[in-house]
Amino acid sequence: MRSLGPALRLRGSGINARGARSVPVDGRPNRGDLLGMVAIHHRDTGALLLRWEGAAPDALARSTLRYADLRGARLAGVDLTGADLGAADLSGANLSGARLDAADLSGADLTDATLTGVSFVGGRMLGANLTGTDLTGADLTRATLKLCYRLARPPRFRDATMPNVHLGQVALPGGDWTGADLTEAILAQAQLAEASFVGASLRSAALATTDLAGSDLRHADLSFAMFREAALANCRFGGAILGKTTVVACPSLADAAELDHVSLIGPIYCDLTTAAALTEARRAALGLA
Numbered sequence: 439m440r441s442l443g444p445a446l447r448l449r450g451s452g453i454n455a456r457g458a459r460s461v462p463v464d465g466r467p468n469r470g471d472l473l474g475m476v477a478i479h480h481r482d483t484g485a486l487l488l489r490w491e492g493a494a495p496d497a498l499a500r501s502t503l504r505y506a507d508l509r510g511a512r513l514a515g516v517d518l519t520g521a522d523l524g525a526a527d528l529s530g531a532n533l534s535g536a537r538l539d540a541a542d543l544s545g546a547d548l549t550d551a552t553l554t555g556v557s558f559v560g561g562r563m564l565g566a567n568l569t570g571t572d573l574t575g576a577d578l579t580r581a582t583l584k585l586c587y588r589l590a591r592p593p594r595f596r597d598a599t600m601p602n603v604h605l606g607q608v609a610l611p612g613g614d615w616t617g618a619d620l621t622e623a624i625l626a627q628a629q630l631a632e633a634s635f636v637g638a639s640l641r642s643a644a645l646a647t648t649d650l651a652g653s654d655l656r657h658a659d660l661s662f663a664m665f666r667e668a669a670l671a672n673c674r675f676g677g678a679i680l681g682k683t684t685v686v687a688c689p690s691l692a693d694a695a696e697l698d699h700v701s702l703i704g705p706i707y708c709d710l711t712t713a714a715a716l717t718e719a720r721r722a723a724l725g726l727a
Contacts, residue, residue, distance in 0.1 A: 550591075568593040568610060578603050586610060592633075611649075631669070656696070661703060670694050680706055680724070689715035698723040
């Protein structure tokens with residue numbers, strides 16, 4: 439098979455492997471940290487598009503891999519900074535520890551993909567399939583994940599770093615956001631029912647028409663957060679931190695649990711509609727009496 443030469447010729451060269459798939463080279467097992475063990479072929483014709491022998495891990499930075507078939511690819515630790523992976527099939531792929539800063543994964547299929555510890559700072563992931571995707575410990579600072587969804591198993595964002603992330607209109611019910619940093623996150627119109635936000639930071643987050651019904655918010659930091667027309671029925675608030683938290687047009691707060699066990703560090707701003715739905719005891723527990 440034709441080799442494209444050393445990594446120096448590939449780095450930053452705008453590699454285009456549209457409609458590609460990844461297979462081991464010469465039958466040797468992938469090392470995970472070396473792209474030199476991976477060839478990329480066209481998924482329809484089988485033609486060899488790229489081959490690395492001892493290539494540096496940053497050979498794919500700023501490359502174009504739109505519609506690539508990378509199912510099960512072992513790309514742990516690879517530098518994909520600024521890469522275009524739009525509509526790529528990365529189901530079952532291992533990208534743990536990879537650098538994806540400013541990369542575009544819009545429309546990608548990440549079913550059961552492993553992205554633990556990845557750096558996706560400022561990246562775009564519009565309409566991606568996150569069924570069973572593991573993003574534990576990932577850095578998604580300022581990333582845009584609008585319209586992402588899951589079909590069966592929920593994704594995991596445990597201990598992820600996600601300040602200023604945009605999660606508008608996602609459909610990710612049941613997700614695990616335990617310990618995640620969602621400071622100043624935008625969750626407008628997000629479907630996040632039955633999710634776990636235990637110990638997460640939602641400080642200064644915007645939750646307009648967000649569906650959180652049945653979610654676990656115990657010990658979460660909700661200070662300075664804005665809830666507007668959010669669904670909060672059956673949410674658990676035990677130990678949650680509230681202070682200068684705004685709750686507007688959320689009568690379903692009356693059906694939330696453990697409101698008498700929140701930690702108040704400041705006043706709560708609540709509109710009349712929401713306050714009227716609460717019992718006197720609950721208003722007192724929230725400092726609204």
